[in-house]
Amino acid sequence: MAIQSKLCTWCGSGFDPNDGNGYLFDSDMNQSRIFPAIPICGGCGGLGVQFDTEDFKTRVNRIKTLRFQFCPIDPFPDPPTAVYYVALTGLIKEINALTKAYGFGNDNSFARDFKNNFRLYRDMLSIMEMTMNMGAQKLKETPLYTSKVYAQAAMGATIKCFTGQIDEGIKQLKDLCEKYPNDSELINNLGTLCLLYKRDSDEAMKCLIKSTTLEPRKSLHFLSVAQLFHMLKNDQDTLVYLKLIKEQPDYQEFKKSVPFNVEAAIRSLES
Numbered sequence: 001m002a003i004q005s006k007l008c009t010w011c012g013s014g015f016d017p018n019d020g021n022g023y024l025f026d027s028d029m030n031q032s033r034i035f036p037a038i039p040i041c042g043g044c045g046g047l048g049v050q051f052d053t054e055d056f057k058t059r060v061n062r063i064k065t066l067r068f069q070f071c072p073i074d075p076f077p078d079p080p081t082a083v084y085y086v087a088l089t090g091l092i093k094e095i096n097a098l099t100k101a102y103g104f105g106n107d108n109s110f111a112r113d114f115k116n117n118f119r120l121y122r123d124m125l126s127i128m129e130m131t132m133n134m135g136a137q138k139l140k141e142t143p144l145y146t147s148k149v150y151a152q153a154a155m156g157a158t159i160k161c162f163t164g165q166i167d168e169g170i171k172q173l174k175d176l177c178e179k180y181p182n183d184s185e186l187i188n189n190l191g192t193l194c195l196l197y198k199r200d201s202d203e204a205m206k207c208l209i210k211s212t213t214l215e216p217r218k219s220l221h222f223l224s225v226a227q228l229f230h231m232l233k234n235d236q237d238t239l240v241y242l243k244l245i246k247e248q249p250d251y252q253e254f255k256k257s258v259p260f261n262v263e264a265a266i267r268s269l270e271s
């Protein structure tokens with residue numbers, strides 16, 4: 001006997017597009033990202049119906065997580081292409097596995113549309129792959145940002161993240177940070193990657209703040225902390241770090257090369 005299903009309690013509320021067809025309007029659809037949110041319902045995985053099994057719940061939960069990885073609802077900058085790529089690849093895999101196990105649900109379900117429009121998603125992946133490969137090539141040709149012994153390895157870790165091997169790239173950079181624990185540039189890099197690729201602002205903040213306590217002291221490192229505090233809407237600490245930028249040994253150089261007006265930013269926060 002087939003497992004019984006019932007209309008999805010999430011997308012089946014009756015209001016368009018939440019009419020029980022596996023489309024769900026959620027907060028990510030108001031985010032302005034490079035790629036628009038994918039409105040797949042996290043309650044039914046796009047089928048419009050729910051099955052009362054642990055397996056089904058686990059699968060749709062993974063789909064819900066991937067939906068928000070694809071279009072994060074955080075105040076941080078747009079994710080690098082690799083984040084979209086990994087999330088979309090995961091979503092395609094999960095939706096295909098779900099429909100194989102439970103069918104396509106309602107007649108007008110998201111899952112059915114997804115299958116019919118699959119070429120569109122495949123084309124999106126191709127464009128992302130091209131962007132990642134071109135970017136990685138460009139990174140490889142860019143002169144290393146530091147002459148330190150770890151420079152090549154740090155670049156390798158960054159390229160890993162850039163091309164979609166995110167966890168591996170971050171782990172490699174973490175290992176380097178352990179090997180060279182007193183280097184401000186390495187830990188600052190790690191913080192930036194944690195924010196952009198993992199959307200982990202706690203870990204990022206820890207790393208970025210630590211980078212301001214190590215050598216070499218760089219105005220840019222203080223700016224990255226100020227910017228993260230600003231994104232988190234913490235004006236008080238933003239101001240503290242903006243003021244510290246001016247005390248760094250490379251501030252004059254920073255003023256010439258970085259298009260960010262520290263004085264103006266301080267004035268606007270103090271007013």
Ligand SMILES: [Zn+2]
Nearest residue numbers: 008011041044
């Ligand atoms: Zn649903």
